[in-house]
Structures are given as structure tokens and as C-alpha cells.
Amino acid sequence: MTSCLTMQERAVAINPTRSCAPIGAMLANYGIHGAITINHGSQGCATYPRHQMARHFREPVEVATTSLTEKTTVYGGKQNLIAALKNIWERFHPTMIMVCSTCLSETIGDDIPAIIDEFLEKHPEVTIPILSVKTPSYIGNHTTGFDNFLKEIALNLPDRRKKKGETNGKINIIPGWVNPGDIRELKHVLREMGLHGLWITDYSETLDGGYYHPRPHFPRGGTTVEELRSSSKSLATIALQRHIGGEAARIYERRYNVPAHVLTMPIGLKNTDAFVNTLVEITDHTIPEALEVERARLLDALVDTHMYTTGLRVALYGDPDLLEGLVGLIAEMGMTPAYILTAADNRPWGERMVELTEELGVESEIILKGDLHELHKRIKQKPVDLLIGHSKGKFIAEAEKIPLVRVGFPVEDRFGYHRRSIVGYNGAIALVDEITNTIFERRATTIVSNTLIETGVEGPTDIPIPLRNGAARHP
Amino acid sequence: MQFKCNQTLPERAIHIAIKGPGGKCQRGDGTACFIANNVATTPGDMTERGCTYAGCRGVVGGPVKDAIQLTHGPIGCAFFSWGYRPHLADSDFHMKYTFVTDMNETNIVFGGEKKLLQSIIEANAEFPDAKAVFVYNTCSTALIGDDGRDVAKQAEAIIGKPVVFFECEGFRGVSQSLGHHIGNETIFRQLVGSVEPEGDFSRSINIIGDYNIKNDIRTFEYLFEALGLRIIARFTGNVSVDDLKIMHKAALNIVHCQRSATYIADMMKEKYGTPYINVTLWGIKNMSQALRNTAAFFGLEARAEEVIAHEIARIQPAIDAYRQRLQGKRVFIYQGGPRTWHWIELLRELGMETETAATTFGHTDDYEKIFRQIAEGALVIDNPNVPEIEEILTRRRPDLFISGNKERYLAYKLGVPFVNGHTYDTGPYAGFVGMVNFARDIDKALHAPVWNLLHQHARPAPADRHATHGFEEVES
Numbered sequence: 001m002t003s004c005l006t007m008q009e010r011a012v013a014i015n016p017t018r019s020c021a022p023i024g025a026m027l028a029n030y031g032i033h034g035a036i037t038i039n040h041g042s043q044g045c046a047t048y049p050r051h052q053m054a055r056h057f058r059e060p061v062e063v064a065t066t067s068l069t070e071k072t073t074v075y076g077g078k079q080n081l082i083a084a085l086k087n088i089w090e091r092f093h094p095t096m097i098m099v100c101s102t103c104l105s106e107t108i109g110d111d112i113p114a115i116i117d118e119f120l121e122k123h124p125e126v127t128i129p130i131l132s133v134k135t136p137s138y139i140g141n142h143t144t145g146f147d148n149f150l151k152e153i154a155l156n157l158p159d160r161r162k163k164k165g166e167t168n169g170k171i172n173i174i175p176g177w178v179n180p181g182d183i184r185e186l187k188h189v190l191r192e193m194g195l196h197g198l199w200i201t202d203y204s205e206t207l208d209g210g211y212y213h214p215r216p217h218f219p220r221g222g223t224t225v226e227e228l229r230s231s232s233k234s235l236a237t238i239a240l241q242r243h244i245g246g247e248a249a250r251i252y253e254r255r256y257n258v259p260a261h262v263l264t265m266p267i268g269l270k271n272t273d274a275f276v277n278t279l280v281e282i283t284d285h286t287i288p289e290a291l292e293v294e295r296a297r298l299l300d301a302l303v304d305t306h307m308y309t310t311g312l313r314v315a316l317y318g319d320p321d322l323l324e325g326l327v328g329l330i331a332e333m334g335m336t337p338a339y340i341l342t343a344a345d346n347r348p349w350g351e352r353m354v355e356l357t358e359e360l361g362v363e364s365e366i367i368l369k370g371d372l373h374e375l376h377k378r379i380k381q382k383p384v385d386l387l388i389g390h391s392k393g394k395f396i397a398e399a400e401k402i403p404l405v406r407v408g409f410p411v412e413d414r415f416g417y418h419r420r421s422i423v424g425y426n427g428a429i430a431l432v433d434e435i436t437n438t439i440f441e442r443r444a445t446t447i448v449s450n451t452l453i454e455t456g457v458e459g460p461t462d463i464p465i466p467l468r469n470g471a472a473r474h475p
Numbered sequence: 476m477q478f479k480c481n482q483t484l485p486e487r488a489i490h491i492a493i494k495g496p497g498g499k500c501q502r503g504d505g506t507a508c509f510i511a512n513n514v515a516t517t518p519g520d521m522t523e524r525g526c527t528y529a530g531c532r533g534v535v536g537g538p539v540k541d542a543i544q545l546t547h548g549p550i551g552c553a554f555f556s557w558g559y560r561p562h563l564a565d566s567d568f569h570m571k572y573t574f575v576t577d578m579n580e581t582n583i584v585f586g587g588e589k590k591l592l593q594s595i596i597e598a599n600a601e602f603p604d605a606k607a608v609f610v611y612n613t614c615s616t617a618l619i620g621d622d623g624r625d626v627a628k629q630a631e632a633i634i635g636k637p638v639v640f641f642e643c644e645g646f647r648g649v650s651q652s653l654g655h656h657i658g659n660e661t662i663f664r665q666l667v668g669s670v671e672p673e674g675d676f677s678r679s680i681n682i683i684g685d686y687n688i689k690n691d692i693r694t695f696e697y698l699f700e701a702l703g704l705r706i707i708a709r710f711t712g713n714v715s716v717d718d719l720k721i722m723h724k725a726a727l728n729i730v731h732c733q734r735s736a737t738y739i740a741d742m743m744k745e746k747y748g749t750p751y752i753n754v755t756l757w758g759i760k761n762m763s764q765a766l767r768n769t770a771a772f773f774g775l776e777a778r779a780e781e782v783i784a785h786e787i788a789r790i791q792p793a794i795d796a797y798r799q800r801l802q803g804k805r806v807f808i809y810q811g812g813p814r815t816w817h818w819i820e821l822l823r824e825l826g827m828e829t830e831t832a833a834t835t836f837g838h839t840d841d842y843e844k845i846f847r848q849i850a851e852g853a854l855v856i857d858n859p860n861v862p863e864i865e866e867i868l869t870r871r872r873p874d875l876f877i878s879g880n881k882e883r884y885l886a887y888k889l890g891v892p893f894v895n896g897h898t899y900d901t902g903p904y905a906g907f908v909g910m911v912n913f914a915r916d917i918d919k920a921l922h923a924p925v926w927n928l929l930h931q932h933a934r935p936a937p938a939d940r941h942a943t944h945g946f947e948e949v950e951s
Contacts (some may be wrong), residue, residue, distance in 0.1 A: 012594035013550065013577040014601065020551025038519055042614055042645030044526025048555035051881050055559065060885040062861050067516040067524070068646050084519025090483035091520075091862060103549055103615035104646055107583065137549035138578050138615055211929055212936040215888050220936050343550075364750060373572075373601070394555075395571045412559070 003357040003364040005350045014373035015392065017317050018343035020137035023049035024145030024177070024244075025100040026063050031201025033222030038064045038084050040077060040112060043103025055412040057180075057207045059219075060270035064088055068104055077110045078118075081251030085119045089126055094218075095225050097130045098475065100145065106136035117262030129225060131156060131398075141333070141343060142409075143244050145318050146177055150248035153200060157225070158256055160234030163184060168233040170198040174248060176241030176265065176321055177409060178423065180208035185421035186240070186266075192290045193279050198231050200248070201225050209418055224257055232256035236282045240275065240423075241265050241321035243349070265325030266423045267431070268332050269298055275424075294425035301429045302332055305436040312439070317341040317375055317389040318408040320349045326388065326407070331360035331436065338363075338384050372396060386439065403438045407416070476854055476873075477503070480862035486517055490857040494849055498603055510859045514837045515649045521861035523881060528552055530654020531643030532611045534735055535662070538562035538569065538686050538711040539719070541606040542639070543598045545574040547591050547623055548613025561898050562686040564713040568605070574598045578615060587621050591886055594821070595630040595638060605668070606716035607637040617644040628707050637716065639665045650836035650858070651811065655735035662863045666716065668723040676724040678773060679705040683751065684732030687712025689899045694906025695756050698766055699729075701782045702775050710736055723747045727772050731756050731766070734812035734841055756905045757814075757913075758821030759787060759794070786907040794824065797914035802826035804921060807873035809833040809859060809882065810896050816844040818877070818896070827875070831867055833859045865889065875921060890929045892920040 022039055027035045039046040046065035053061040054264040064087075066080040081099065088097060099112055120126060133152050135145040173190070175183050183204035190197045205221025212220070231237075237252045238261045239245035249260035261282070266275040272295075276287060312335045316323050320342050330337045330460055340353060350368050357364040367374065378395045379387075383400065387393050390408040397404035411417035421427035481487045488503030489511040495501040502508050516522045525533075528546075533556050537544060546553035553575030563570070576594045578587050595608050608630070612623050627640035643657045680699060685691060692713055695705060708714050708722035713802035728751035729742045740751040752772065754765035761782045770779030804827045810816045812834050819829045832845045833856040845855055854871070856863065864882060867873070868889045876886045886893040894900055894916050904913040 010597055011576070011590050012597045012601075013553070013575045014598065015557075015571075015573060016550050016554050016575060016577070018550060019550055019554035022551070042526040042528075043516065043522060043524045043650070044529045044552070044555075045646045047523065047525040047881070048529070048551070051559070052555055054881050058863075058884055060888055061881070062521055064519045064521050065516075067522065067649075068520045069515055069649060070647050073646055080518040083517070087484060087517065087519040091480060103583075103613070104618070107615050109616040136615075137551040138583050139580050141550065163705060209888075210936075211888065211933055213890065213929070213933040214935065216936045265730070272850070 001358055001361055001363045003354045003362075003366060005347075005354050005366045005368065006007050008159045008367060008369045008371065008374050010374070013371045015395070016343055016371050017341065017389070017392065018141040018143075018319070019049075019052070021135035021140060021145030021148070021468070022046075022100050022102060022137070023052060023462065024142040024147070025133045025135050025149040026145075027053065027177070027203065028146045028149040028201055029098040030061075030268050031199065031203035031222055032096055032228070033206070033224050034218040035222070035225075036062070036064060036088055036092055036094040036097055037044070038066060038088060038097060038099045039102060040081050040099055040105040040110065041068055042104055045066050045102040045104070052410055052412075053207075056410040058236070058415070059207050059209060059419050073108055074391070076108060077105055081110070081112065081115050082119050082331070085116070085130065089123070094128065096128050098133060099130065100133045100135040100149075102135065103137045106134070108254070117446050125400065129157060143177060143321070143344075147244045147247065150174060150200065150245045151251060153228060154248040154251035154255070155348070157228040158252070159229045160232065160256070162232055162256065166233050167235055168198070168230045170196045170232050170234045172200055172234045172237035172247030172249075172252060173197045174200045174237065174239040174241075176239070176244035177319060179409075179418045179420065180204040181419045181421040182423045182427065185424040185427050188426070189276065189291065189424050192288045193276075193283070193285050194288070195279060195283060195285060198227055198234055200228065200231065202247070232258065234258050236243075236261060238263060238275070238278060242324070243319075243321050243344075243346075244471050257335065264328065265321050267325035268329030268428050269295070269302070269425075270326045270332070271325050272424055272428065291425065291456065294429075298425045298429050298432070301432045305432055306334050308436050308439055311383040312336070312386055313338040313383070314386045315375060315379060315384045316338040317370070317372065317387075317393060320344050320346060322408050324349075325423075327357060327360065327362075328366070329431060330388075331357075331362050331370060333432060335386070336364070338382070339367060339375060341367040341375050341377055343370060345369045367387050376400075386435065388435075403442045405431075405435050478863055478866055480866050481692040484517060486522065487520070492855050493844055494851050494853050494855065495644065496851060498851070500846065509839065510855055510857055513649060513652065513836065516858060522858060523860065524650045524858060526645035527647045527651065527654035527657065528611060528643045528645045529556065529612055530651030530735070531658040532556050532654070533560055534686065535655055535711055536609045536611065536641060538564065539607075539609065539714055539716060540564035540566050540569045541604070541715045541720045541809045543574055543602060543605045543608045544569060544611075545576070545594060545598055545608055546611045546613060547576045547578075547587065547616050547621070548611075549578045549615060550575055552611075553600070561689050562712055563690050564687060568602070571726025572602070576616075583615055583619055586619060587616050588623075588626050591621065591623060591626045595626075596633060599634045599636070605636075607639060608634070610638060610640045612640065613644050614645045617642070620909070622814050623773055632830055635864050637666060637669070645747040652838070653733065656738050659736060659738035660742070662719060663710075663739050666719045667739075667743070668720070668747070668893065670717070672719040672721050672724060676707070677726055678703060679707050679725045680727045680729050680769065681708045681710060681722050681725040682706060683710040683728050684736030685709055685756070685905075686732075689902035691756075691905040691909065694903050694909035695762065697761075698782055698906065699769065700784065702766065702770055702773070702778050704769070710739060712909050723749065725749060727751065727769065729754050729769060732813055734837065747755070755820070757817050758910060759790075759824050759907065760820055761817070762907055763787070767886065770845070790907050790911050793911045795912060796885050797911075797918055798824070798826040798931050800918055800922065801914065804828075804874040805830040806875045806877060807831040807833075807867055808896070809835075809864065809876070809878040811835045812837045813844075814839050814896055816848055818840060819845070819848040821910065821913070825917065827917075829853060830873055831856070831871060833857070861885070875917060890926065890933070892923075892926065894920050
């Protein structure tokens, strides 16, 4: 089995799989209770991401903008940012303000940290943290904004006054770009282990909230600023996505002596095992019965479904960390991740993916700097049985009549995916079920009770089943 | 009405007014001056406004069905403006595809002109059937001084089809509104009149300022055609580049969205002498009047009456039935611009009254039309922000909120029935038959059993460590 790494060469991007940096910082900031984002740029830089998040989470998403105009491109946006800070403070009394930049404010050269300092000097009554995060759209993508936010949190919020051996008894968990349902599943794992997580950050409730009367002033949930302050006293930090939070975890280690564990996103059996084993390693807690039962149930689901999934060719697209985790479960299901496409221009990741897929016994083409039009062209040349990625892949799915299993961000054409989980043993079970049912729906049109089991699921691609893969794991 | 949330924001007062006795404007600052509008947003007030790029790419240029929609800038502008607004057509290339020059840091430092030229050539090579390339400029590419106009000219010579360059950088203007203007002006300058077709155009019209949201045109185009008129171009719902090129031949322009598209009607009037009439294509009275006014221009009055009578007979029983269920409901309409005043009469026909009216980017003429139509005592608010909307929903407690998807979930969190006026829940809503859809959606929104569940069975948020954190009671 040999995988290969290719790079899309086109200058024009057609149907990108990614969006831009500010939305990542805004999303992460939603995980802090009572925190408000000010986007320093054109109004569209706040309104577009708000709209996008509202379509995914189906929740009110509120982000302030400094409403820069033509004049500010000449004279700078300082007055607008100072006014915005003042207005947000006076009207909302937030627990924290995060100012993220844009193409516009970066290109005109506004010194946001200096403007914030000036504001704080003039307003000594403002004692909350005001964080500046660099998020111009022309550097990286939406994951970059999330990651930069986490780095700023790690650098600025934790309490540096730590006595030797002082601990809060918690474990910092940086879930990365996941859904509220994923965070809840991770919390469940920690709870079952008898551990306390300190979530950096936690939008499991702020972006998947309930209906309460009266409406709380700030959405319920989220990590508090006080908790983040104490995050320097945690036992360890676990970052569950390498590119979102990995660097922040290392900052915790360097600055505050909190050991860093940077793992693959825990999708599938082995990736979840790695997460659980890390918790065991950090704390000496044993794996509880409840998690063992879930783990066994995942194995059971994998064996129950393998006759429908083994040998199917799948196309995966999205963010590097999601793909890295997902490819684990896809291989465990006996499927071949034929195309693994990301928009990121990240050769080290691509090389690691080549190694990883070869280790897993699957043959993949890993495409860097790719867009969905490129993926569509590959699929036209050599089809796949299944697409896995966010909603924007639906155009390929419709055109080629290939089912799409929706994971990642955004899922804007279906309901409730933000509540689901794909991480942990339970998340993997749910995803195995979803993938298998999607295949059933496509292949077996007339289902009479249990006869579906006999109908069989044939791939259109008549490729041989990769027995080496199976044989290697079942001698 | 004094807004509690504006205690520290006195500058918002001039954007808020009540229609007082005798139709007088009673503005929030205590004067009788007209409501302030189309001015820069107060920074950090949580506005709902978007940018000039959004108005140009999203509203005016985006619906053109056979143009390559290429954003010259970083990825986000293109990603977020892709495929969320249902400006449908009889083909879906424009909905399915978005193109972007994907500016990265190196491009920002060294300039993006080469990449733009290459992108146009590549995009055209990938989709050779496209009839034009629409290039939208963004903040960053404008600031670094890319000469997109010149690149567009070069590209045009290379690919042999129009390359239309829109200078719609997000920072220009105070809202989406300037983007509409730029979209109109650029299409007019670069496309309209570039082909001179033969034939008889004496009974032809353009429908200006309709974007075919959820197939709105299916509710009214056949009515104009039933008058014996030929529709040359729609500006810009379900329109092709070729239609735009010959739209100057029309005998009459019918202007529907009078905020985003009167510009092109004015330019056509000036350059080609094409007359235009303003119409509202929503609601029984307004749709009928639109057909009557159009018919009067062509001397087709008798035919119009037949068409109108036939259509009204079709829908009247349904409308009557809905009116009984909707009678007396008080509505808060908040739309981008004209829909706010377009719908006041329609809602009255359904037995409802607009108690609060707001727009995101309306100009003085929009607010004049609102003031003319609303009842005394109604509240009018310009460019409302999130806390203001929340205060209206909690203090004035309208029976129904008609707004857009960003505001939907706020309304739901406050237990207020909501209908999506921007992109419709289950539209189309225009014309006679569309009004039945609108009434049905309003009925569904108002009478769904969920509101009883919420209002009778909802509980306060469990008191945990967060409940008191920065909590400030919202007055209801």
C-alpha cells in the first residue's frame, strides 16, 4: 500500500473547503462565559461569520464590529475601536472582550494591543481582560483564527503566581474545532474517569443552549475567566487537535510547567484509546467500567457492520485535524480513504498523513491546497462510494449521486448536527451507524425486515477488498 | 420610546421615532426632525449591517446565472457569500460555484494582479460555457492598490468575453446599500447596451430589483406575460449575461426593489429614455396596482382587469380564511430596506398591523414610505442593533417578528413567533399566489403549539455559578 501526496496547482480556488480566520476566534470566544467579540474591520467581517454560525448552530450569535469605513482606511481605525470597546463595556458589562483583527485593520496597520492599552488607561474602571487576536483572512484559514485565539489565552490569562506544587486538580482540555455535542461527549469521558476538566474553551452550552424564561443575560455555560486564570495550575494540558491548540498546550508547558499532551483528534477506537490512556497516564485513575462497556460496544458495532463497509472507497475533505482523526475510524471500518483533501498548505501534515495511511494499511491520495472542485474532478475520474465532510460537499454528492455523510463545519443544510458527537467511543458508534445507514439507504431500496442483511452492499468501483488490511489485524 | 439599552448610547436616539398625531415624526431626541438614516454605524453597537461587498456580490451580482462569480481577495469573503441566499434561476451554476483568488500573505505583500489575471483565465478554462466573469474587489486587494480594472481589461482581451470588475470593497459606504449602487452602476456601464438586437420591443419590459428569492418570479411573471408583454431581463433574479446586454431595448422598466435597483432604472432613463414605474409585487392591492399601472402604459387596461379578477378569485377564499385566524395581530417588521414598507399593506390585507418597522440600510425615501403607511403610534427604527431588537421583542412583545435568519434564533430564545422575510420560510411570497404562502407561514408561526409549551412550561435557567455572573434583568 503506498499513499501519495499531491498539491493542487491552480491559482483560482473554486468552491473552497475553508473559510477565514476571524470566525475561528469568534467561535472559540463563545466558549468563555460572558465574553464578547469585537471584530475590528468592515461590518461584513462580523456579519458574515455571525450568519454562518447561526446557520450551523441555530442559535443567536452576537458579535460586535468596529464598522470601519473609507475614512478609517486613511486615518486608521483607532477611534472606532475605542468607541466600540467603550460601548460594549457600558452596554453589556462582559466578563472579557476579545478583539480580533481583519484584512482591513491589519493592512492599514492598526496597533490593536496599543489601542487597547490606551483604552484601559483612560478607563480604569474596566478591569476585565481585553484580548487581542490577530486574524487577517489572508493568513491561514478559519483554524488559524481559533489557534491564535488559544495561544493568546495561554499567554495572557493564566495566573503566573503559582507556588511550587500548587494545583487546581484539573486537566486542561483543548478540544479544538468541534461541535457542542463533541465537548459534551469529552466531558462524559472525564466524568466517568472521575476527573475534572478545565475546558479551553467550552461552547457546549453557549452554542447549543436551552429555552429559559427569562432569558439569561449571557448564554448559560462556557468556561469562566476565573477558571482560565487558574489553568496554569492544572495537572496537564491535553490538546485534541494538533493544529488547533497544540501550540497553546506547549505554551502552558513552557510558561507554567503544565505538561503538554498533543494528541490526534479522538475519532475511532485507537484514537479514543490514546486519549483515555493519556488520562490514565496523567492521573493514575483506572479506566472505569462504563468506558470499558462503551469501548466494547464500539468493537461490536464495527464487527456488526464490517460486511457493508469493508472495501468501500471514501473521499474525505476538511480541516487537517479532523481528517487525521477521521482516517483512523475509516480504516477501522475497513474502508479506503481514497482522497483526503484539505485546503491547508501544510506539507509536514501531508507527509505524516502518508505515513499514517500506510501504517493503517490503506492507500490514499492526500491533496494539499485543495478545493472541492478539485475533489469533484478526481471523483469523476475515479469514483468513490461515499463522501465525508461538511455541507459544501453536497454539490458533488448531488452531481455524482454519491451519498454525503456530514461531519465538520459548517453543516447548514441539515438539522442538529452540532448536537451530535463523533469523538469518544460513543461518537464513533454513532458515526459507524450513520455511515452504515447512509450506505443502506443508497444501495438497498426495498427493505423487507431483516432481508437487508442478505441484500449485500456492493461498491460501484469493483476494486478488490484490501485483505491485507483485514488480515493484518485478524491473523 | 426610550430604550433602556441606549442609556449610554445617546447617539442612537435620532435613529428612533414614533409616528405621532397627524403623522408627525416624534424623534427619540425630542425633536420633530426626520429619522436619521444611511449614516455610519455606531462602532460596537452590535449592528446587523453587512458590507458593501455583500450588497454587490450577494445581492446584485450574485444572482446572474451564467457569470463566473470571482472574488478578488482572501478566502472568507467568497466562502461566506456562497450559496446561502436562494436567488434561484432556471439553472444553478451561480448557486453551486464560487471562485476566489485566495489572496495569501505573499500576495498581499507583492500584489495580487498576476494572480487575478491567472485566476480569470483558469476559471474561464474550467467553465468555458460561462458568459462573463464578474470580479468583486475586497478590502485587502483595494488597500494594496491592485489595479483590478486594468487586469479585467487585459483578461477580457485574452478570454474574449466580458470581465466585469466591481469596486465593492467592504469598507466603502456605511452598509450593503452602496454595494447595490456599485453593482447597478458597473453592470450598466460594462454590459447594458453592448449588443443591439433586431426586432420589435414595443411591448417589452424589464423587471428591475427582483432577485427571484425562492422562485418569486413564478408568482408574477406569468401575469405580465398574460398582459401580452415580453420580459427581456430581470435585474437580477434568473438573468443571463446576454439578457443584461440587451435590457436597454425594453419599452418600460418595472422597479420592484426601489432601494437596490432604482439606480439602473435612472441610468437607463437618462441614457436611453426608458421610462420606469415603481411597483410593489407583494399583496393583493399592490400587485393589482402594479399590473394596472403597467397595463396603462401599454394601453392594455381591459386585459389587466381580467387577469386581476381571475387571480384574486383564485386566492381570495384562502386569504379570507387566513385573515380570520390572523386578525388583530401586531407585527414587528425588520428587513434590509423596502420590504418593510412593501409589506405593511399586505399585512393589513391579512388583518394585521405593523407596530414596529425597521430597516438595516433604508434611506430617507424608504422611511418616508414607511411613515406614510404605518398607523399613528407605531415605532420606526433605523439600523437597529441586537440589544434594541431584544428590547423591542421583550417590551413591546409583538405577536410576530418578520426578519432574517440572523435574528430568527434571538426571537425564538425570547419566545416570539418569527417568519423569515429575507429568504422566506417556505416561499415564494410574491404575487397573488405567493401571498397565500406568506399567510400560511405566518399562520404556522403564530399558531404552532410550541408557543403554549414555551409560555406555560418553560422554567428559569437553573441557578448555577453562571446565573448571577454579570446578570442584568431584562425588563419585560
